[in-house]
Amino acid sequence: MKITENEVKKVAKLAKLTLSDPDIERMATDMDAMLAYVATLASLDTDGIVPTAHAVPMANAFRTDQLRPSLERDAVMAAAPKSAGGTFRVPKVIE
Amino acid sequence: MSLIDYTIAQLQTQLRSGKISAAELCDAYLARIASVDGEINAYLTVAAESARAAALAADRDLAGGHVRPLTGIPLALKDIFVTKGIRTTCASKILTDYIPPYDGTAVQRLYDSGAVLLGKLNMDEFAMGSSNENSAFGAVRNPWNRDYVTGGSSGGSAACVAARTALASLGTDTGGSIRQPAAHCGVVGLKPTYGRVSRYGVIAYASSLDQVGPLTRDVRDCAILAQAIAGYDPLDSTSVNAPVPDYLASLEKGVKGLRIGLPREYFGAGLDPEVKSALEGAQRVLAGLGAEFVEISLPHTEYAVACYYLIATAEASSNLARYDGIRFGLRVDEGEGLNALYCRSRAAGFGAEVKRRIMLGTYALSAGYYDAYYLKAQKARTLIRQDIIAALDQVDLLLAPVAPTPAFRLGEKTADPLQMYLSDIFTIPVNLAGTCALSLPCGFSAGGLPIGMQFIGRPFAEASLLQAAYAYEQATEWHQRQAIL
Known part of the structure; x- marks a missing residue:
């Protein structure tokens, strides 16, 4: 199966990555090679096999619903590229 | 000293x-x-x-x-x-x-x-x-x-x-x-x-x-x-x-009386002769100490790399969504709005291999492909895991090579991502099975590079x-x- 450059562009949009034209070309080649390789799985009979999402059998882990201190706001905001008044600054989203 | x-x-x-x-x-x-x-x-x-x-x-x-x-x-x-x-x-x-x-x-x-x-x-x-x-x-x-x-x-x-x-x-x-x-x-x-x-x-x-x-x-x-x-x-x-x-x-x-399994599939073609001979030497040492060796089979080994590169990239594409230039990390903002900020920050911040894996994972999870790739890989994972767990029911431990070859030269595999991925063939199944393994030195190549072997154990052993x-x-x-x- 051949992945087209248009498909690469569509996936890049979903993955929120800006790719240049040479990037797209290279990505199509690399993804093609990988997809051809993983296609070997198609030959494996998995009828009636239960999928494994997680190797250790465990149910949901619950904790008590209790108030406890979170990270210090100032320490968290110090890592933000742009902040103001203890909040993250982002470009305008709603006109 | x-x-x-x-x-x-x-x-x-x-x-x-x-x-x-x-x-x-x-x-x-x-x-x-x-x-x-x-x-x-x-x-x-x-x-x-x-x-x-x-x-x-x-x-x-x-x-x-x-x-x-x-x-x-x-x-x-x-x-x-x-x-x-x-x-x-x-x-x-x-x-x-x-x-x-x-x-x-x-x-x-x-x-x-x-x-x-x-x-x-x-x-x-x-x-x-x-x-x-x-x-x-x-x-x-x-x-x-x-x-x-x-x-x-x-x-x-x-x-x-x-x-x-x-x-x-x-x-x-x-x-x-x-x-x-x-x-x-x-x-x-x-x-x-x-x-x-x-x-x-x-x-x-x-x-x-x-x-x-x-x-x-x-x-x-x-x-x-x-x-x-x-x-x-x-x-x-x-x-x-x-x-x-x-x-x-x-x-x-x-190790006296310990039963150690040798997975047949790990010792076939593709294993460097020096690595093979180092493992054979280790087997002799362990046998001399009283361990017993049994050949076992992990029949789904050949699917492990494909299975891993679907599951790992799918999970990575989701985990790495958090790097969006908002709360921490690099932000590239050229005044074109929020979506462009996300896309440009990620494009500038991630390297080629990270982008490749995010793209493959996003593709494998996208509409129309989920069953053929991600779900199929999760089912293959069940079979690979069952292989290892079943083998460890018969023996106490498995002994295997860690990598097919000693260390390779800088630059030798960078042009071909798939070749690089295949060098993980002997280590990936343990992660898919969720069990434990330990790598330790067992020799040197003629060129003076270390060779390792791994013991693979039951969960929590x-x-x-x-x-x-x-x-x-x-x-x-x-x-x-x-x-x-």
């Missing part, structure tokens, strides 16, 4: 008796880093000031009789562990200036045990790679031969132990990232069972596979570090609440791995060889 030649076990005695101070030990390591790390590039950040302060505090503790298992022991961490107040990059441009506001649990446990943190170690960006050539800050060079790779993704963690620029380190293993560099650098590396060590505060790559473990000079040190970091943590919902055995108590019990590895190590002298720097 120079200060940097002692093991953790030896230093515990020396520090307690006052023959060596934590401060002089820390200074010896900082001096060693300053003199040789330029050739190796294992460190991304050296935390000299905080290390010296911690060493002085350790000396006060020692003088006051307040002694903990790692008091004054100088360690280093893969730069995937978030460290409060110390830059944490994950070897990515997107986190170049990131200073985390908290410590993860494994790191906290090391601090609580009295350890001195020397610094943060180079790695493949976001732990994606098998050669440590995918770092945004340059490749790590193998201390045994600087033209060769260290393996990856915990390349810095293995190299610093081999180069004696740290006494031991922590790494992470998603598809072999502790064991393979440990093998290529001639050190011991343990990948504990999934759920044994908390991942809280470890930057996520593929969450159903990632696990934290130690890299050390010998097996006893590995047991000491594993003991310090293992155990339940309510802050990691995948952490398993089961008691941690005393790893040192069973260390010297030997780390003690058996350490016990078998210790018996082998005591009977051989590979761990006493040193890289010349």
